[in-house]
Amino acid sequence: MxxxxxxxxxxxxxxxxxxxxxxxxxxAIIGLSGLTKLSERFTDTTWIEEMEADVVQMDEQLASPDLTDDERAEIEAEKQGLVETIVMNEEWSQPxxxxxxxxxxxxxxxxxxxxxxxxxxxxxxxxxxxxxxxxxxxxxxxxxxxxxxxxxxxxxxxxxxxxxxxxxxxxxxxxxxxxxxxxxxxxxxxxxxxxxxxxxxxxxxxxxxxxxxxxxxxxxxxxxxxxxxxxxxxxxxxxxxxxxxxxxxxxxxxxxxxxxxxxxxxxxxxxxxxxxxxxxxxxxxxxxxxxxxxxxxxxxxxxxxxxxx
Structure with a gap:
């Protein structure tokens, strides 16, 4: 045999x-690693900062006593999704x-x-x-x-x-x-x-x-x-x-x-x-x-x- x-x-x-x-x-292995390293120089994270600003704005909205329960629940759900997106993208944007x-x-x-x-x-x-x-x-x-x-x-x-x-x-x-x-x-x-x-x-x-x-x-x-x-x-x-x-x-x-x-x-x-x-x-x-x-x-x-x- x-x-x-x-x-x-x-x-x-x-x-x-x-x-x-x-x-x-x-x-392919060496080339992909090199491209990954090169792409880090052009990483723009300003859009993550914009999402963080949106979270702050949602916190201000949630502080309002005029919100109904449905409106509050909707904003909290949207905020939670945005926070999870920020965490995920911050991880992948790390060097x-x-x-x-x-x-x-x-x-x-x-x-x-x-x-x-x-x-x-x-x-x-x-x-x-x-x-x-x-x-x-x-x-x-x-x-x-x-x-x-x-x-x-x-x-x-x-x-x-x-x-x-x-x-x-x-x-x-x-x-x-x-x-x-x-x-x-x-x-x-x-x-x-x-x-x-x-x-x-x-x-x-x-x-x-x-x-x-x-x-x-x-x-x-x-x-x-x-x-x-x-x-x-x-x-x-x-x-x-x-x-x-x-x-x-x-x-x-x-x-x-x-x-x-x-x-x-x-x-x-x-x-x-x-x-x-x-x-x-x-x-x-x-x-x-x-x-x-x-x-x-x-x-x-x-x-x-x-x-x-």
């Missing part, structure tokens, strides 16, 4: 597209720090997902389109081992890109941003101790990596079933971008909780669940079932397919 994986790994990196994707990923940049490293994982989809879709489908599948299957190796080696190669590729994201995000954070002041930083509306950033950032990267593996498994399945790289890439990317909208459109129906895209595991750490009824445990079960289903379809299709014609 190890020899098969090594062979698939060499074939994957023999393609220029693989190197281009890896280089683009590194350039960037290397700690917050490291914690937010998972935000670049969408690029890893896209690149891994491309690799997953073509690793088997290209064998059929180029006609090399016959030569591959002529070797005295069982089909399930060949398919497993290709799938494990994709997982390793996704893992490698994830490591690149994390490493170069840390490098960029130390190049472009100063250390956070004080003993904590603000992350998703809560205080996060500086000593906890490494554990938190690694955990978020791990959860994001699971999502990468899942959508890549789907692309791998489509490529093995339909033997079309373009179909596998197009369908996977379409669902990747539209999955959330599909879930929100169907959220009033019971079936929404069983849709794969409702179970992005990072949502439980971010505090913004797509469906209130979902839990981390339930999502892990659903994701596991989908993974088994995708792989079962891939193996059954590949083992039974006639490639002699």
């Amino acid at each position: 190890l020899k098969l994986i090594q062979n698939e790994w060499m074939k994957l990196w023999h393609k220029k597209a693989t190197w281009i994707m890896a280089i683009l990923l590194v350039v 960037g720090s290397r700690e917050r940049t490291i914690v937010d490293a998972y935000g670049t994982m969408s690029l890893v997902t896209l690149f891994t989809i491309i690799a997953s879709a073509g690793i088997l489908a290209s064998e059929f389109s180029q006609g090399t599948i016959k030569m591959l299957l002529s070797r005295p190796v069982k089909r399930w081992k060949i398919l497993t080696s290709k799938y494990l190669t994709i997982l390793l590729f996704g893992l490698l890109l994830t490591v690149l994201v994390y490493v170069f995000t840390i490098i960029s954070a130390f190049i472009f941003f100063p250390s956070a002041e004080g003993n904590s930083i603000i992350w998703s509306g809560s205080d996060l101790a500086l000593s906890a950033i490494w554990g938190k950032s690694a955990y978020m990267m791990f959860l994001s990596l699971i999502n990468v593996f899942m959508i890549s498994t789907f692309a791998f399945m489509v490529g093995s079933v339909f033997r079309s790289t373009s179909l596998a890439v197009g369908l996977s990317i379409f669902l990747f971008f539209s999955g959330t909208m599909i879930v929100l459109f169907l959220e009033r129906f019971e079936i929404a909780k069983y849709i794969f895209f409702a179970h992005d595991l990072t949502q439980y750490e971010l505090g913004f669940k797509m469906l209130d009824s979902n839990t981390m445990g339930f999502s892990v079960v659903v994701v596991s079932v989908y993974a088994i289903l995708f792989l079962a379809i891939s193996y059954l299709t590949f083992n039974k397919r006639d490639v002699t014609a």
